[in-house]
Amino acid sequence: MKKFALQSVGISALVVMALTGCGGSTGSTDSASQEAAASPTPTAAKQYTNDELVELVKQIKPKSGKELTVASSEEVAQENPMKALMSMFTIEPSECKDLATLGGSETLAGSTTAAGADLDAESGVMTMVTLTSGLDKQKLQDSIDKNGVQAEKCAKMTLSMSGQSMNVSTEKFDGINTVPGTVAYKTEMSTASGAAQTTYMAYAIKEGVLISATASGKGADANGVATASDLMEQAAALIK
Numbered sequence: 054m055k056k057f058a059l060q061s062v063g064i065s066a067l068v069v070m071a072l073t074g075c076g077g078s079t080g081s082t083d084s085a086s087q088e089a090a091a092s093p094t095p096t097a098a099k100q101y102t103n104d105e106l107v108e109l110v111k112q113i114k115p116k117s118g119k120e121l122t123v124a125s126s127e128e129v130a131q132e133n134p135m136k137a138l139m140s141m142f143t144i145e146p147s148e149c150k151d152l153a154t155l156g157g158s159e160t161l162a163g164s165t166t167a168a169g170a171d172l173d174a175e176s177g178v179m180t181m182v183t184l185t186s187g188l189d190k191q192k193l194q195d196s197i198d199k200n201g202v203q204a205e206k207c208a209k210m211t212l213s214m215s216g217q218s219m220n221v222s223t224e225k226f227d228g229i230n231t232v233p234g235t236v237a238y239k240t241e242m243s244t245a246s247g248a249a250q251t252t253y254m255a256y257a258i259k260e261g262v263l264i265s266a267t268a269s270g271k272g273a274d275a276n277g278v279a280t281a282s283d284l285m286e287q288a289a290a291l292i293k
Contacts, residue, residue, distance in 0.1 A: 098261025099293075101186035103127075106167035113169055113182055113287045116280050121169030121182070142212040149207035161196055164188050178270035178277045182284040184292075185263040193263045197236070197256055204238065219244050228278050229255040231286040232264065253281055257289070264288045 101109070103125045110123050144150045165187035172179045185193065210221040219242050226239035237255035252269040266284045268277025 098190060099186075101165055101184070101262065103165045103167060106165055106184045106186060109184060109288070109291045110167045110169040110182065112291055113284060115171040115180060116276070116283060117171055117173050119171060121171050123167065123169045126164065126166035142214045145211045145213075146207065149203075149210050161185060161188060161192075173270075173272075173276075176270065176272040176276060178268060178272045178280070180269075180277060180280045180284060181267045182288055183263075183265045183267075184288060185265075186261060190258060190261045193258055193261075197258075197263070201236070217244065226253060226255075229253060229266070229282050229285065231282045232257040232259060232289045234258065235285065251277075253278055255281055255285060257285065259289050259292050262292050264292075 107123055107125050110121060113121060115121060164185050166183060166185045168181060168183040170179060170181040204223055208223050212219045212221060221240060221242045223238055223240040226237040228239075229235055229237040235255050235257040237253060240252045240254070241249065242252075243249040250269070250271055251273045252267065253273060254265065254267045256263065256265045258264070264285055266281040266288075268281040270277065
């Protein structure tokens with residue numbers, strides 16, 4: 054298995070991925086409780102092992118036609134540069150420094166996880182799909198909801214380092230909706246020199262598996278959205 058090298062993406066892409074978080078809510082807890090009381094207990098969703106998730110990710114093919122660079126949960130955790138990266142910046146509002154834990158490569162405690170990444174050398178866009186299992190569906194939803202609140206609170210941010218600053222804005226995005234229940238975000242980052250980059254992150258839960266897809270880079274607007282949607286659709290089709 055190839056080393057899962059997130060460092061192949063520019064620092065700016067990693068920053069943006071860390072900022073968007075796993076956001077969104079798919080419904081009211083009270084409403085869900087009432088529905089559960091009125092209907093039979095559903096069959097528990099399958100809990101996938103790390104190896105099973107890795108095999109699923111290997112079957113997903115990006116639009117580039119290349120094989121995804123695949124990693125298990127252990128490798129994903131080891132290759133998480135978000136906290137160290139964010140600690141290099143002065144962040145305003147200051148309470149948003151906690152977003153260092155919200156990167157796409159952050160694993161949930163007790164979960165099984167596998168991820169696949171593809172870097173398109175021509176466009177400079179990196180796409181990634183991650184599957185997370187091994188936890189109760191409500192725990193996955195709680196994580197999505199909590200991080201969504203934090204992402205909303207920090208929708209407008211400024212990152213500064215060595216006299217340079219970046220403006221970062223995050224908003225919900227409706228352009229990735231292939232899988233039912235998908236919640237997606239668009240994050241735009243710009244500098245005073247005119248450099249800009251966009252990251253799209255989308256999340257959905259199917260049969261107890263959290264699917265996330267990310268597209269990041271200067272050309273993400275052109276083809277990243279379609280690629281992320283395709284990765285999510287393929288992943289959802291593999292989860293039975």
